[in-house]
Amino acid sequence: MSAVIIDGKQIAADVRAEVAEKVKELNKKGIEPCLAVILVGENPASVSYVTGKQKALAEVGMKDRSIKLPETTSEEELLKLIEQLNNDSTVHGILVQLPLPRQINEEKVIMAIDPRKDVDGFHPVNVGNLVIGKKAFLPCTPHGIIVLLKKMGIKTDGANVVVIGRSNIVGKPVSLLLSRKDTNSTVTMCHTGTKNIADYTRKADIIVVAAGRPHTLSADMVKEGVVVIDVGVNRIPDSTKKSGFHLEGDCDFADLKEKASYITPVPGGVGPMTIAMLMQNTLEAAIKEEE
Numbered sequence: 255m256s257a258v259i260i261d262g263k264q265i266a267a268d269v270r271a272e273v274a275e276k277v278k279e280l281n282k283k284g285i286e287p288c289l290a291v292i293l294v295g296e297n298p299a300s301v302s303y304v305t306g307k308q309k310a311l312a313e314v315g316m317k318d319r320s321i322k323l324p325e326t327t328s329e330e331e332l333l334k335l336i337e338q339l340n341n342d343s344t345v346h347g348i349l350v351q352l353p354l355p356r357q358i359n360e361e362k363v364i365m366a367i368d369p370r371k372d373v374d375g376f377h378p379v380n381v382g383n384l385v386i387g388k389k390a391f392l393p394c395t396p397h398g399i400i401v402l403l404k405k406m407g408i409k410t411d412g413a414n415v416v417v418i419g420r421s422n423i424v425g426k427p428v429s430l431l432l433s434r435k436d437t438n439s440t441v442t443m444c445h446t447g448t449k450n451i452a453d454y455t456r457k458a459d460i461i462v463v464a465a466g467r468p469h470t471l472s473a474d475m476v477k478e479g480v481v482v483i484d485v486g487v488n489r490i491p492d493s494t495k496k497s498g499f500h501l502e503g504d505c506d507f508a509d510l511k512e513k514a515s516y517i518t519p520v521p522g523g524v525g526p527m528t529i530a531m532l533m534q535n536t537l538e539a540a541i542k543e544e545e
Contacts, residue, residue, distance in 0.1 A: 257482075257514040258406070265405050266398075266526035273533045274314040280540055281315070287540035288317035289347040289373065289532075290339050294332065294358065295325035299489075300351045307349075310529045316536060319345055329358045333366050340368040346543055347373035347536040370542065373535035376422070384430055391535050396428035398527025399462060399483055400437060408460070408481055408516060415439040416454050418471065418504070419464035424485050428462055451475070463504040473509035482510055482517040485524050 277287055289311055293304045304320065311318040321335065332350070339345050348371045350363050364372075369379035375393035383390030403410055415432050419425035420443055432439040439460070444451045452475040455461055463471045464485035471482065486504030503520030511517050518524055 257511040257517040259511070260402055260406055260483075260516055260518045260523055262398075262402060262518060262523040262526045265402060266530035268405075269401065269527070269530040270310060270314050270533055273530075273537050276537055276541075277315045280537075285540055285543070286317050286344070287347075287536055288319055288345050289349065289536045290319035290321060290345050292321045292323065292332070292335065292348070292350045294323045294327050294351070295355050297353065300353070304351055306529055307532065310533055314533050314537075316533070317344075325355050327355070327358070329362065332358055332363060336363065336366045340366075340371065343543070345371065346539040347371055347532075349374050349532070371539060373532060373539055375427070375535065381422075381427070384427060387434060391538070392431065392531070393423060393427045394528045394531040394535065395424050395485060395524060396431050397531045397534075398524060399428055399485070400431050401531070402483065402518070402524070402527055403437075403460070403481075406516060410460070411438040413439045413459040414457055415441045415460045415462065416444055416458040417441060417462045417464070418444045418451065418455075419462075419466070419485070420445040421464060421466075424462075424464035428464070432460075432462075465504045467504060468502050469506055470504040471510065472506045473513050476510065476513060478513055479515045480513070482514045483524065484518050484520055487520060487525065 280287060291304055291307055293300060308318055308320055339348050348367050352360060354360050364376045367377055369377045372380055372391055375391040380390040384392060417425055417429045425443060429441045429443050431437060433441045442454050444454055455475045456477055458480060460481040461471060462483045466486060468488045482505055484503035484505040488502045489499040490502050492500040501521050
């Protein structure tokens with residue numbers, strides 16, 4: 255048995271195409287959806303992510319208000335900029351690329367963004383609405399995972415799901431989304447404090463791995479036919495590559511694909527969905543503004 259490789263690139267392209275059509279409809283009404291992405295400093299991974307977001311904005315026809323600030327930017331300067339963007343009715347979404355330089359408190363920055371423009375879904379108001387099942391901007395990576403499962407026709411109703419990782423960005427929100435009535439899974443969250451993780455993963459129908467560590471999940475830890483969603487992006491030094499590294503997920507992909515029914519690759523699996531869902535959230539922010 256060899257797994258179906260889930261093509262996140264293609265599914266993300268389909269989502270962006272749907273968003274682009276809706277952007278054209280809004281344009282006819284005189285509304286131009288606009289996202290402001292703030293990048294502080296020159297962190298190479300962050301620069302790469304921001305470039306990807308800019309490409310997606312151009313593709314779906316949204317306005318790009320990217321703002322690059324020097325590494326030395328003070329917390330006060332960044333908070334002032336966020337306040338200006340909060341008050342700018344032509345900006346529908348605000349995203350501050352994390353991580354931030356040491357002199358800036360990330361929590362303060364997240365709190366400063368107007369929840370109605372928080373297209374990352376990190377503000378406590380949006381997190382709280384997610385928890386109680388009210389409408390909210392959903393965090394992009396977890397939402398992207400749910401869309402991948404749905405588009406691939408993978409049954410979540412009654413499924414035993416194990417989530418490895420408890421971060422605020424992926425582990426916690428994806429656990430909540432998977433246990434909502436529309437997905438209806440039974441979710442177990444494992445983390446660094448879990449003893450014998452394999453005892454849980456071997457019973458799982460679906461495993462979401464967001465541990466941030468290569469080789470977290472191996473083939474001997476799963477049952478035949480499991481669905482594996484690998485969220486990890488690890489830069490592994492590689493002298494054969496021009497960049498000096500190659501990307502690996504948190505799973506032993508080569509072995510697992512011989513045992514799983516479905517699996518996401520890294521790169522090309524969950525990653526493209528994150529940006530696609532960001533475009534979806536920005537579109538929804540612009541539609542709400544119109545209402």
